[in-house]
Amino acid sequence: MGHERICAVDDVSFTIKRGEFCCLYGASGSGKSTLLNLMAGIEKLTSGQIIIKGRNVHRMSEKGLAKFRQNNLGFVFQSYNLMNAMTALENVELPLVFKHMGNKKRKKLAKDMLVKVGLGSRLKHKPKEMSGGQQQRVGIARAFVDNPEIVFADEPTGNLDSKTSKEVMELIKEMANTNHQTIVMVTHDSELTKYADKIIHILDGKIEEIEELKTDHLNDEDEDCIENSDEVIADIS
Ligand SMILES: Nc1ncnc2c1ncn2[C@@H]1O[C@H](COP(=O)(O)OP(=O)(O)O)[C@@H](O)[C@H]1O
Numbered sequence: 001m002g003h004e005r006i007c008a009v010d011d012v013s014f015t016i017k018r019g020e021f022c023c024l025y026g027a028s029g030s031g032k033s034t035l036l037n038l039m040a041g042i043e044k045l046t047s048g049q050i051i052i053k054g055r056n057v058h059r060m061s062e063k064g065l066a067k068f069r070q071n072n073l074g075f076v077f078q079s080y081n082l083m084n085a086m087t088a089l090e091n092v093e094l095p096l097v098f099k100h101m102g103n104k105k106r107k108k109l110a111k112d113m114l115v116k117v118g119l120g121s122r123l124k125h126k127p128k129e130m131s132g133g134q135q136q137r138v139g140i141a142r143a144f145v146d147n148p149e150i151v152f153a154d155e156p157t158g159n160l161d162s163k164t165s166k167e168v169m170e171l172i173k174e175m176a177n178t179n180h181q182t183i184v185m186v187t188h189d190s191e192l193t194k195y196a197d198k199i200i201h202i203l204d205g206k207i208e209e210i211e212e213l214k215t216d217h218l219n220d221e222d223e224d225c226i227e228n229s230d231e232v233i234a235d236i237s
C-alpha cells in the first residue's frame with residue numbers, strides 16, 4: 001500500500017479434509033479474507049501454494065482457473081452480491097447460465113434449490129423486495145445450485161441479526177451435509193465457530209491455533225486419502 005509493504009498472511013500451513021466445515025476465525029484485520037481469497041484464487045500469492053483437489057490453484061492459467069472455479073467452487077458473500085435487476089430465480093440460475101446449461105433444466109434446478117432454502121414462494125421477487133435473511137438464502141441457493149465440492153463464505157451472516165444468522169448458518173450446514181461438501185467460512189464471531197469441525201485461529205496474518213473438533217461425519221476413506229485429491233491444502237510461506 002503506497003510505499004508500505006503490508007504482510008496480510010504469512011507462514012500459514014494447513015489442510016482441510018473433504019466434507020469438513022472449517023472456520024477461519026480472528027479479529028477484524030487479522031487476514032482472514034485475504035487468506036480465503038488466496039485459497040479461492042481470487043487474490044495472487046507472493047509465495048507458497050494452494051492445492052485443491054491435487055491442483056495448484058496459482059499455477060493455472062486465468063482461463064483454467066476460471067473453469068476450475070466454475071466447476072468446483074461456490075461462494076457466499078457478506079453483502080449477498082445478488083444482481084438487483086434479476087429475480088431470485090434468475091440469480092440462482094446465473095452460475096448455470098455461465099455453464100451453458102439448457103433453459104428448462106436450469107430453471108428446474110434453480111427452482112428446486114429455492115424451494116430447499118424455503119423461498120418457493122419468492123421466485124419472482126427481486127433482491128430489494130426481500131429481507132436480508134431471504135437475500136442470503138438466495139445467495140446460498142446460488143452457491144449450492146451447481147453442487148460445488150467446496151463453498152467459500154466470507155462473514156455470510158455479518159449483515160444479519162442473531163436469530164436470522166442462526167437460521168442461515170443452519171441452512172449452510174444442512175446443505176453441506178447433504179452432499180458432503182467442504183465449507184471454508186470466515187468469521188470474527190466466536191458464536192459461529194460452534195458450527196465448525198475445525199477452527200483455524202488467525203492473529204496478525206499467522207495461525208495462532210488449529211482446533212480440531214468433531215469429525216465423525218468424515219468417513220475413514222476420507223481420513224486415509226492424504227495423497228488423494230479431495231483436500232484443500234494451503235501452504236503460504
Ligand atoms: N488491498 C489491500 N491493500 C493493502 N492492504 C490490505 C488490502 N486488503 C487488506 N489489507 C490489509 O491486510 C490486513 C488483513 O486484511 P483482511 O484480510 O481484510 O482481514 P480480515 O478479513 O481478517 O478483517 C489488514 O491489515 C488490511 O488492512
Ligand SMILES: [Mg+2]
Pocket residue numbers: 032033034154186
Ligand atoms: Mg474480512
